[in-house]
Amino acid sequence: MTITVIKPGLFSTVQDNGRYASQQYGIIVSGAMDMLSYRIGQLLLQQENGAAIEITVVGPTLRFDVDTVIAITGANFSPILNGQPCPMWRPVPIKAGSILKCATAQVGARGYIAVKHGIQVPLVLESRSTYLRAKLGGFNGRALQKGDVLPITSSNIVKSNYFIHSEDFISFSNDVMIRVTVGTEWASFTEESKQLFLLTPFQLSKDADRMGYRLQSDICLTHSLQKDLISEAVTFGTIQVPPSGQPIILMADRQTTGGYPKIAQVIQADLPKLAQLQPMATIRFTVISLEQAQEIYIKQQQQLALLKFTLH
Amino acid sequence: MFKHITFKPLNDCALLVVFGDSISITTHQEIQQFHKIIEQQPFQGMIEAVPSYTSICIYYDIVKVSNSPLRKHSLSIYECIVTYLQKLLQKNEQFYVQTSRLIEIPVIYGGQFGPDLPFVAEYHQLSEEEIIERHTAQEYIVYMLGFAPGFAFLGGLDETIATPRKEVPRLAIPTGSVGIGGQQTGVYPFETPGGWQIIGRTPQALFLPDKYPPTYLQAGDRVRFKAISEQQWRDFK
Structure with a gap:
């Protein structure tokens, strides 16, 4: 069998x-x-x-x-x-x-x-x-x-x-608006970088696999952190910024911990949209509150629960 | 005790409990202590806790927490969890220093097993024997596991043998390789690319996928390296 x-x-x-x-x-x-x-x-x-x-x-x-x-x-x-x-x-x-x-x-x-x-x-x-x-x-x-x-x-x-x-349940597009909450180092990024992050259309590069998505753009995100961060937990949807200034989104096969500054976090409910992108896709980010992100996730899960109930 | 602790969201389904802003044994011991407490008294909807140098990350299921008795509708889901954790911390004001395990890791230094030992010796104007002596003299602490399954971040490297990483990383470092990378030292649990200076190799398997816990070393363990001969290596295998 x-x-x-x-x-x-x-x-x-x-x-x-x-x-x-x-x-x-x-x-x-x-x-x-x-x-x-x-x-x-x-x-x-x-x-x-x-x-x-x-x-x-x-x-x-x-x-x-x-x-x-x-x-x-x-x-x-x-x-x-x-x-x-x-x-x-x-x-x-x-x-x-x-x-x-x-x-x-x-x-x-x-x-x-x-x-x-x-x-x-x-x-x-x-x-x-x-x-x-x-x-x-x-x-x-x-x-x-x-x-x-x-x-x-x-x-x-x-x-x-x-x-x-x-x-x-899900839409497939190669031009997406992805909702994020602020990352743990959001406040350490320059005002200009924070604005640019939310205004710039990023392009998904060819380095896009189950571990992470490297984004590219003509801007460079900078922060005021003096020292390297000490490694701590990172997760699915963590958007970290290495010294190149081009963000990386961590995906399903991400490592458990990481040491780059985290500018933002993709909300759980939008990860499927992100998972469906092919290289060269355009990604824009918009920031929402933690409470909103959790409400959206709960609604998504309720929709699934309803589907489960209907199918049984 | 525990008064200096702060909380921050990592994302919409995980939060960080932050114990300090630098690597120290005190912070590490507090994290170990809190990790045990939270694992014994998890809240409904908690998925797992992941300790690192200065914080513990707690993952949770948004829907389960939202439907649990923990949820007070005057507070957000995040605030409800923080309130629970604060109470847990208050209840456990007493701090007990844990007696941790001392683990000996046998290492065959130099030769084909430690191709960078000559470089490290030359870099510090020391003999290979002196590097081995200083590497085996220290007692290290496992601060956290990460990077790869069973990879232990060890604190306590003798600063006089700290060595910069290789300029061009190796594409494949054999399983069990013992390396020095900057101020850190550690063992590669399986073959992987890497930039550390490789000074030896251990026959001890560090990643044990058929066991639970699946790793030979655990956060909080004390570690000593012990130099062995090729004969002892063969006996071990």
Whole structure:
């Protein structure tokens, strides 16, 4: 009972909710970059934290060697199932021997192939997410390669006559307004830098992966800190400014701690939007209060809770 | 005790409890103490606590805190958590110095295992033996883990052997390599690029993904390096 990787795509990894409770040991969280699309895929299959395949820009070709049910969410990779277009954002029954071909994402960067009961790779420190640098978790601790055989369990369709409108949850655009709260060193940046940070359209550079996004612009952010900072916790969405003056946004595979000044923090609710950007995307920032950020997140989660309730 | 502590949000689902603004043993011990307290008495919705040199970061689930008894609607979610933490600190005014573990790490210095030992010796106009002596004489403290799984930030390097990082970092430093980078010393838990001067290597695995805790060293541990021979290395393996 397996899935065979015929073509791996550009960069496909096994991911789930992430690896929590071990950051104090220097172990990174990982997990889906676009948690919203990932979660919806899980809810469509009526499960919570199954290991899914995260695909990036160029999708894989997979052969299912057993009957199962899948749900494809995230960016549109124009999936083809046995020669026919395969619908997204709904459960899709799969017959043994089926071939799923994913093409290239025109808009958006990451898609999720959720499988009923999840990909059956071992739990490592309570998670199945791939931790590339430590070569653990996921499938053999690495990105998928041609010929890999992923264990799954067979499943018969229970309920699959529903679909959701993805636009109600997530939009895909390469020109985005991202909401942030002020970072811990916000006050140390010059007045000019603070203004420029909120006025300048930044461009996402080619250095944009699961660890972090390097942004570029024709401005340089400066601060008045005299000494290097002492390393402390950083997290998903931390916007730090190294000496180059060009910001870096830390993403799902960020390190647990860092020492660059933090100008701002992307709000949790906008991380999925960020996860869907391709290099050359335009990013603008707008600052909101912590309370607003938390309210927005709670609303987003209520929407998911409602979806879960509706699907059960 | 604990009166000088301040709080600040890291983001909308994490906050920092700040114990000081410089690296010191006192601050470190307070953080260790508070870490134990908060792990024993977490609030509903707390995800995890991550200590570093001068602060502890506490991650929480916004929805769970919002729906918990902790939530007072006159206060923001952040203020509710800060109020809880302040009470916890007041209840634990007494400060107990923890007796921490002393861990010995066997190291084979120099040769193919420590290719930068000659450079470090020359840099300080000392012999290789004197560098080894000074590196093994100190008792180090694990201030925090970070950078990579099981990578320990150690305090206590003898300043007379502090050495600048390499100008061009190596692309691959073998697992277990012991290095000096500026005022710091440490062990690479697995093969990774890096810029530290490599003076030796330990056969001791530092990252133990099949165990919990998954690391050989933990914040608060005291560490000593012990020079071993190639024969002892083989016996260890």
